[in-house]
Amino acid sequence: MESTAQIWNHYIKFESEDNKMKAKCKYCGKELSENSSSNGDPSKLAFQNNRDSGLTTLNSWTFDKDLAREDYIKMIVVDELPFKFGEGSREFQATVQPMFQIPTRWTVARESYGMYALRRYNLNISLLEQKQRLCLSTDTWTSYQRINYMCLTAHFIDKDWKLHKTILNFCPITSHEGKAIV
Structure with a gap:
């Protein structure tokens, strides 16, 4: 049989x-x-x-277009890429993951500002709820585009004794010299 x-x-x-x-x-x-x-x-x-370590296990997964779009925009911001970064790779991206459409530069600009506004709002709420002391520090740095910035950072310890630091604000400056900063 x-x-x-x-x-x-x-x-x-x-x-x-x-x-x-x-x-x-x-x-x-x-x-x-x-x-x-x-x-x-x-x-x-x-x-x-009897699984052999050389064998690959396949797992099913679900594509989340909203999460992919959010992570794409985070990548643009964190890596200081131009908003039009992905426009030249649309054909490649359609081959790699047809369900993901690279957003236009205008969409990236709009949504990155929306992410910033939401994070800033959540940070304000978090700092108000902490009712703890915080320390402020300033630092200067130069971006990949050779633009000088000054940054204001808050440092605080939460109720679980975990140290946090977060950027409150930054602005462009002409140079790192003391005269320009004042």
């Missing part, structure tokens, strides 16, 4: 030298004899107990 279970698509059946039926896994080479009491269910053996 021929086996119809799909698991047998992953085995090569053969007769051993001692005239017993055996099956050899096409992937790891492990041999199973026909005695099911010693081997158990072949599907369990193949895919649960």
